Amino acid sequence: MSIHEQFLDEADLLADDIAILAAPGKLLAQGSPVSLKSRLGEGYVVTVSTDASPEAVLDVIRTRAPHAAQEPSDQGAYILHTKNASVVGEVLDALESKKKELGIDGYDVRGTSMEAIFLGLMGASDTEEVVEFDELAAVQSKDGANPELGRKLSRTGLYPSDTAPLPLSDGRKTSPLRQALTGFHKRWLILRRSWLTYALMVVIALAGACVPLIFLADRSDTCSFLEDIEYIQPLYLPFATSDFMPTSGFESASVLNSYRPLIAPPNLLDSLGGQAQALPQTPIQTSAFESTLRQNYRNLSLGGLSVASGVATVAWEASSGSKAGMALLNLASNVLVHQALGSGADDMGGRIVAEFQNLPGAWVAGTGAALKWEGFFGASMGLWPAFFVLYVSSERRSSVQAMQLSNGMTPAGLWLGHLLFDFPWVVLISTIVTIVFATVTSQFYALGVLWIVMVLYGVAGALFAYVISTFVRSPLAAFAVAGGFNVVISVLYTAAYMLTLTYSRASNSERNLQIVHYLMALITPVVSMVRAGFVSINLFSILCDGLGNYSPSAPGSMNKFGAPIVYLIGWILFLFGLLMWIEYGKPVPKQLRFRRKALHEQQDVEQSSRGNASFADEVKAEAERVQQSDDALRVLNVSKVFPGRFTAVDDVSFGVDNETFAMLGPNGAGKTTTFNIIRGDIRPTKGDVRINGMSIVDEPASARVSLGVTPQFSAADSQLTVREHMMIYGSIKGLHGEELKRNVDMLIEATTLGQYGDRLASKLSGGNARKLSLALALIGNPRVILIDEYSTGIDAATKRAMWKTLRRVSAGKAVVITTHSMEEASALASKVGILSGRMLAVGTTQSLVSRFPTYEVHFTARTPAEAARAQELMTRFPGAKQADDVATRYEVPIGKTTLAALFKTLSGNVKEEDPIQERSADLEYTVERLGLESVFLKVIREHERTKPEPQKRSGWKWW
Secondary structure: OOOOOOOHHHHHHHOOOEEEEEOOOEEEEEEOHHHHHHHHOOOOEEEEEEOOOHHHHHHHHHOOOOOOEEOOOOOOEEEOOOOOHHHHHHHHHHHHHOHHHHOEEEEEEEOOOHHHHHHHHHHHHHOOOOOOHHHHHHOOOOOOOOHHHHHHHHHOOOOOOOOOOOOOOOOOOOOHHHHHHHHHHHHHHHHOOOOHHHHHHHHHHHHHHHHHHHHHOOOOOOOOEHHHHOOOEEOOHHHOHHHHOOOOOOOOHHHHHHOOOEEEOOOHHHHHHHHHHHOOOEEOOHHHHHHHHHHHHHHOOOEEEEEEOOEEEEEEOOOOOOOHHHHHHHHHHHHHHHHHHHHHOOOOOOOOOOEEOOOOOOOEOOHHHHHHHHHHHHHHHHHHHHHHHHHHHHHHHOOHHHHHHHOOOOHHHHHHHHHHHHHHHHHHHHHHHHHHHHHHOOOOOOHHHHHHHHHHHHHHHHHHHHHHHOOOOOHHHHHHHHHHHHHHHHHHHHHHHHHHHHHOOOOOHHHHHHHHHHHHOOOOOHHHHHHHHHHHOOHHHOOEOOOOOEOOOOOOOHHHHHHHHHHHHHHHHHHHHHHHHHHOOOOOOHHHOEEEOOOOOOOOHHHHOOOOHHHHHHHHHHHHHHHHOOOOEEEEEEEEEEOOOEEEEEEEEEEEOOOEEEEEOOOOOOHHHHHHHHHOOOOOOEEEEEEOOEEOOOOHHHHHOOEEEEOOOOOOOOOOEHHHHHHHHHHHOOOOHHHHHHHHHHHHHHOOOHHHOOOEHHHOOHHHHHHHHHHHHHOOOOOEEEEEOOOOOOOHHHHHHHHHHHHHHOOOOEEEEEOOOHHHHHHHOOEEEEEEOEEEEEEEHHHHHHOOOEEEEEEEOOOHHHHHHHHHHHOOOOOOEEOOOOOOEEEEEEOOEOHHHHHHHHHOOOOOOOHHHHHOOOOEEEEEEOOHHHHHHHHHHHHHHHOOOOOOOOOEEEO
């Protein structure tokens, strides 16, 4: 099996054979991990804890290892430049004999790591000092040291020394308006390289509002009703025969007969005199009237009339729109009048001549043409503000917003900056549309007020789009939701108007239309814009007084443009407040908060002491210490319970000040939740985080002035250069002018990004992108730096360079890193906390490792015989056992066996002859101290064994 691997500790653990390559595909070294360490390493390193001078300790070591030298990055570490275990044992004996004289508290030994070998070869390759494997093996000294490679390792900066803190200017709290101007400047820089979206927005807005003006070309602007010119239909049947009977002349006799009314008795109409002769009829007997109707009602197109004993019976065809009933009723009225008045009825004016005409309504001339324009106008007004969501949504999805907020930007400054940039586009579109309306047609009313409504709507529409971006992650999906929702609502609003006019009584139509508007305007701002469009072109006679005349009220009255203006101002205030509520973590007043019975306000130090059994005292001591300390970062009894009563973090406390703290834990241990609580992205259920004395819960803006955050993944704008990023973030932190430029230049130099200053962030390599994130976090000289998975996915050489950069720029700061790499934690951190829901162990790296004084011996055993000889040799050490992961690794506890005795026994340097050592003399091996990884695994495994079964949680209550 062949594995391509960048994690060297993983390669060391898994591989039987390792090949190290350099560009262009050149083999630098190959062999087993033990072989490579043995042949190419510069020997063991002894770490001594003492109050004596380094020179005095070095003199003692050199009595046994003459090539020894002090490690540049650690005054307490000494490179022996030998891999001879016998020499190492003699050095340890010498230190033990001088323990009291030099005040030595303890000492430790570590071997050459695969990382050191890799970096040495890569460094030699970079400096054109590539040495073939055989040559490297040949230059070894007699005791197995390789001082030549050691000098090359030193030249590559394998052990860089830290420098003094960078003289950066301290950040200052800035006003939201100042930050908004910075945000505007950033958006302007991006627009220069990415302008197509806004160009498309302008085209769609103008096309949707202006092109459909062709529908208004022949429309007359009037308040006159359609019914004013509608035909008046007579209802007096003797004179209205042509209005109720077909007149084409081609109808059959049966069709003509169906239009003849039934008249009973046959002489009923005689009282009308000669007028009755003009009315075609079907006379029948009174007794047969009802039966005839029942038998022939399907063939009667008009109906019938029967009058007996002064009582009239009227039957008429009653389909929708039929006026037969009114005509027959008028006929019956005339018959009864003439019967009552006798022959003198005509002389006394007894004829009743009725006519029909529709009552006045809200439909005016030109409604159809105006509706066509309004359909396009409403759709375009609903769509174009949705373009504002594209950038802010992509900014949120790429974590740029979170990066800005964590590094000092306030939510008010963030969204005001976006609104400040989008506002000129709103004004531009509103102005062009208004000018076109005024130039092309005279149909529009009060265009100045309409312009005000359009501007207000543009602002409200932008804020509405911003709110959509907070819960729809994909930019395209957010655009579809914002634009689609507005378009649908604009169509429904127009439909609601038409349906109300169609089915509402004429006397109630105006009141019902107002109800429709005032209710639907609460759904989305686009309703107010559509309403303003109705008013501007007098659609549905909104500008009329109901009597055929224009209303004399002012354009700003509530029944004209006043209601849209009031609603849009309300929408602007509401949407901006909603954005602030969301960005500030949806805070709830204390009186309305849910609180669990098991979570109390008082700081429960005893609760924080429930660490791993091996480190319970240390966890408790740290919880007690941080309560009264003045550390730059203080995490105080923090707990977080998510919906569903899932406890992610349970009463975690620790403090960090002028040191690097590594937060370690398995997946799902609460590291990310704790990290986000510290940066202010998540509100804790209980507890608090204080950054430089300021609460991130109660005073996030003030706390973030002293906070810098480097997220796990690069959170940079793809359309900004390295230097532009630095200038923007510096402005957010309150730096300006020459002070800002000086700080930017200093950080670019410190993070070795000088040659990439004018390169777009999207063009940076993974390592340089992480350096940019670090530089952005450091701008403003924050006291606390949070770094999430600093070197994830970076090759070993780049990773070490990034570590060197971090050590150089973070001096004098409280740095918190989260990582899954024990190698990274060991290299960077001076203090470590192990979490799994709660704090299991906390302390300095050395204090944690010292609790498990065990060394690991790794043999090269390519055959079963060699493996058996290695196992036989390890029986000489009390308590030695085979490692859990690799069969050729053995763990040897230091206690019953001294460290010096371990090396002497492995080298065969013992007084009495031992056949086991003779058989094992040719075995190849390395010796390493079990490090932080082993401590981590032991703590986590012990926690898993002792973790109680989940229990039903206590209920919630109002508190």
